[in-house]
Amino acid sequence: MERDDKKFSGGRKYRNDEITVYWKPSSCVHASYCYRELVEVFDPGRRPWIDMTGSTTDNIIDIVNLCPTDALSWKWNNDEKNAEISEDQLNHVKFRRPELMDTNEAAPQETPVSVKIMVDGPIVIKGNLTLSNNGTLKEVQESIISICRCGASDHQPHCDGQHRKIGFIG
């Protein structure tokens, strides 16, 4: 599940694969239902204070529906489900913050990273990934990296063409 803590007009939003929760701090009266009920998800002592991976979607919806104000509201990421929401879903944005009904929260494209084992050559990796080189992390976006498979590169971990010189087969 994805944790998202993006700013949007008038507060923040937090999403998992199924729903987005909207947080409008100016409306919060600190009745604190939310963190008493589900501290794994709503914890004011933590940043970000809403952790969408802390519980199931059903639990999160139940707690959001308990908020007595429009400080917390939610909707499905799938708009078809929002269209047929029932009235007992008190804090669905349709009832609390109808202006948010048209925002599209469909999941961003999640294209798998492509890994190719070249014939007698390197591993070629393409996509959005995190590279850890002996523990040092680096985000790599939309670029291609080529990792030596023959063991002979002078520029480890990258392929530098040595595999041809040594006649690597594998």
Place this chain on the structure above:
Amino acid sequence: MEENKKQKSQALVEITDFGPLKITGNFTVKDLKRDKEDSAGEIWLCRCGRSENKPYCDGSHKK
């Protein structure tokens, strides 16, 4: 939509000196030599050139 267009990282690619390449997450593997595809969530690929089970690491790098 709004704000940044940054794409979410889909996979973690880990390199350790003298060890295999570990990949976890959302990825596909195409082995052009053996004409095989794999979409396991976790693999170790040989980087030393000595594995008997290429493209995977079989521990030969330790020998």
